[in-house]
Amino acid sequence: MIDVDARGVVEFTQALVRIPSTNDPARGRNERPAAELVEAKMREWGWEPVVSEAAPGRPNVVAVVEGGGGDGPTLMFEGHTDVVTEGDLSTWTVDPFGGEIRDGRLWGRGSADMKSGLAATLYATRALQLAGPFPGRIKVCALADEEGLMLGAHHFVSEGLTAGVDGAIVAEPEAGEICAVAKGALRLRVDLTGKMAHGAMPQHGRNPLEAVGSLLVGLRALQRDLQARHPAHEHLGEVYVTPTVLRAGSEEQVNVIPAVASVFIDVRTIPGAEHKEIADRVAALAACGGITADVSILVDRPPVDVPVSDPVVAALAAAHRSVTGEEPVYGGVPGSTDGTVLTHWGGIPSVVYGPGGKWIAHQADEYVEVEEIVRCTRVFAEAARRFLNGDH
Numbered sequence: 001m002i003d004v005d006a007r008g009v010v011e012f013t014q015a016l017v018r019i020p021s022t023n024d025p026a027r028g029r030n031e032r033p034a035a036e037l038v039e040a041k042m043r044e045w046g047w048e049p050v051v052s053e054a055a056p057g058r059p060n061v062v063a064v065v066e067g068g069g070g071d072g073p074t075l076m077f078e079g080h081t082d083v084v085t086e087g088d089l090s091t092w093t094v095d096p097f098g099g100e101i102r103d104g105r106l107w108g109r110g111s112a113d114m115k116s117g118l119a120a121t122l123y124a125t126r127a128l129q130l131a132g133p134f135p136g137r138i139k140v141c142a143l144a145d146e147e148g149l150m151l152g153a154h155h156f157v158s159e160g161l162t163a164g165v166d167g168a169i170v171a172e173p174e175a176g177e178i179c180a181v182a183k184g185a186l187r188l189r190v191d192l193t194g195k196m197a198h199g200a201m202p203q204h205g206r207n208p209l210e211a212v213g214s215l216l217v218g219l220r221a222l223q224r225d226l227q228a229r230h231p232a233h234e235h236l237g238e239v240y241v242t243p244t245v246l247r248a249g250s251e252e253q254v255n256v257i258p259a260v261a262s263v264f265i266d267v268r269t270i271p272g273a274e275h276k277e278i279a280d281r282v283a284a285l286a287a288c289g290g291i292t293a294d295v296s297i298l299v300d301r302p303p304v305d306v307p308v309s310d311p312v313v314a315a316l317a318a319a320h321r322s323v324t325g326e327e328p329v330y331g332g333v334p335g336s337t338d339g340t341v342l343t344h345w346g347g348i349p350s351v352v353y354g355p356g357g358k359w360i361a362h363q364a365d366e367y368v369e370v371e372e373i374v375r376c377t378r379v380f381a382e383a384a385r386r387f388l389n390g391d392h
């Protein structure tokens with residue numbers, strides 16, 4: 001087994017958690033100090049990271065570590081440096097940015113999602129490098145804004161940095177499951193425009209709220225139809241069409257029929273469901289009886305469906321088996337990750353695997369088992385060795 005710096009990876013995770021890298025401009029916070037810490041660690045090891053801003057002050061940090069062992073594939077390790085807000089402090093029993101270790105767990109915002117995973121990618125690559133020459137190379141990437149619009153991953157793709165990459169391991173917390181599939185997300189905004197009128201004389205207006213009613217009923221039927229046509233995926237479950245925001249009228253103006261009503265819809269898809277077709281069907285449902293409907297696509301992240309036979313998945317599964325002594329468990333990512341962007345827009349097969357529980361992300365008292373960080377670092381190092389040597 002490749003020897004990893006167990007103490008180093010845990011301490012580096014603590015140092016990352018102690019940086020409050022939420023994207024919160026009002027408090028002067030973003031992921032930059034965390035990205036700088038990653039960059040400094042890379043330089044300490046003699047790597048030459050390239051820093052490129054995905055948005056002003058929001059850097060991606062990318063280092064290419066050449067194996068020096070001849071021709072071979074390129075493996076990408078990916079992590080993000082931003083975290084979601086800590087939320088209401090009174091719901092935490094630990095300091096969210098303390099990086100405290102207690103009861104074998106490392107606590108704090110980002111401990112699972114995904115500073116431990118990011119640290120594991122760095123220390124795994126370093127361990128492999130110190131173990132001797134290897135074929136090909138590893139691209140170690142710490143990207144910005146995964147929790148927002150995934151600006152970091154989109155920027156990475158737009159800079160052409162996916163060229164020549166043969167596979168990516170995304171270190172999100174998946175409780176040790178190997179997730180080569182991820183749900184798709186389609187977020188829509190529907191603006192229904194009618195004609196404003198006095199509530200006492202509705203005959204002179206066209207009420208968009210009535211169109212909202214039929215749209216909501218129609219969305220139920222659309223969901224039933226999609227679920228019937230696309231049976232539940234073994235790892236991803238069902239397609240969902242969920243209205244989440246409704247905006248119309250004013251509480252101060254109960255006697256006014258508003259001109260416009262807006263409905264926001266969060267659609268979650270599985271492989272096979274076409275986003276374009278779903279958006280078109282929502283548009284058809286929304287247009288009725290003198291009300292015009294405009295459908296805007298706010299977010300369009302297709303589902304990911306990488307076969308388990310893909311070399312990057314196979315190498316990871318073989319590494320999991322040899323390091324943990326356990327059979328790999330395959331799962332699915334309920335949301336989307338930077339892997340969605342890398343696979344769909346960058347054309348790279350991606351797989352998600354990392355330390356920390358699937359459901360602990362974004363919650364109060366987030367934690368990761370210390371032992372899991374070290375084990376995952378070993379799995380990453382072994383997965384890289386196998387992938388780059390074609391041994392899977």
Ligand SMILES: [Zn+2]
Nearest residue numbers: 113114146172
């Ligand atoms: Zn994450």
